[in-house]
Amino acid sequence: MKLTELQQQFSEYLLYQSSELADLKITGPFAAEQLMALYRNNFYISITEYLQVCFANVAALVGEDFFAQLAKAFIIAQPLRCASIEVYGSDFANFISCCEQAQSVPYLADVARLDWAVDRAKSELQHAEFPFARLAALPGAAQLEIYFQLPPNSILLASNHPVLSIWLGVKQGGLESIDMHSQESVIICPDRIEGAKITALSTTQYQFLAAINNQQNLQSLSKLDNFQQLLSASITAGFINNFIREGEL
Known part of the structure; x- marks a missing residue:
């Protein structure tokens, strides 16, 4: 044999x-x-x-x-x-x-997704800051064609359940006060200090970051309501830490 x-x-x-x-x-x-x-x-x-x-x-x-x-x-x-x-x-x-x-x-699978996202975020060893100087060096027309990027091993999670509240409740030893009929969206990113950072997102924030994750370029993103505010807040929070140019996808 x-x-x-x-x-x-x-x-x-x-x-x-x-x-x-x-x-x-x-x-x-x-x-x-x-x-x-x-x-x-x-x-x-x-x-x-x-x-x-x-x-x-x-x-x-x-x-x-x-x-x-x-x-x-x-x-x-x-x-x-x-x-x-x-x-x-x-x-x-x-x-x-x-x-x-x-x-x-019914929420167990989403808790598993959050557990796994935290595990993956903690595995990321590189923590880059957003390259403002590189972006400023591009001509205006070229800037419109860039694609923002989430940090490597970042995960967006939209749940039909209060997944973050449940996840935190398990850690803190109590689920009684949670509204199990609510819905929550989160982003899980690598963090230089904590290993992984979990942040609850509003529907608008989630949709904006999902558009970035789906490779919509700056020209397309700029048409969204509150674009400047969403972009600035996302970069400051570390949800966006890089960009690539057309042809680098």
């Missing part, structure tokens, strides 16, 4: 897709089933612990046992495909949104 076939069979056993061990030719003082059961158990524990660190507020909301079941189902449905585990949780929120067992907590 080729190495790739052995690896595939090993993977299938870990993911409960096969119970056949004969071709793996496992030898030692313990039965192959015992050794593989031990390895499989450690495999799930290790990845579950990683997910629990990334999605600490999800785990706090549903409890350790339910989170372990959720993580195991995710690992089986979407197994690790590369050696690096760093971005493995990127689809966890979407998995939760489709998971029947999680439907009783």
Whole structure:
């Protein structure tokens, strides 16, 4: 049997897709089933612990046992495909949104999205300031064709639930005073001091930043109501820290 076939069979056993061990030719003082059961158990524990660190507020909301079941189902449905585990949780929120067992907590997927956004923001090591001098050096016509940029690993999140209030409530130990019928939008950006900064946005602020994220140029943005005020406030807050020119997309 080729190495790739052995690896595939090993993977299938870990993911409960096969119970056949004969071709793996496992030898030692313990039965192959015992050794593989031990390895499989450690495999799930290790990845579950990683997910629990990334999605600490999800785990706090549903409890350790339910989170372990959720993580195991995710690992089986979407197994690790590369050696690096760093971005493995990127689809966890979407998995939760489709998971029947999680439907009783309708805001859980958005809490997972916020958890993941914070994790990604903290991974960003570069913190640039907006290049005002470079912008001023461009001719007026060229300025109209620039595209503003959010900081790398920044994420906009518009939720049908009070996601930030819930997220903060979990950390502070209380959800009782939250209006669960409200909606919240936030931006999560890398922060030089805190690692990640979460800011609640008004509908207008969110729409403005979403337009930037959707690569609308300055000429298009300038037609929006309160453009100058929104732009100035966004740069000051660190929501916009760069721009690129036409042709650099």
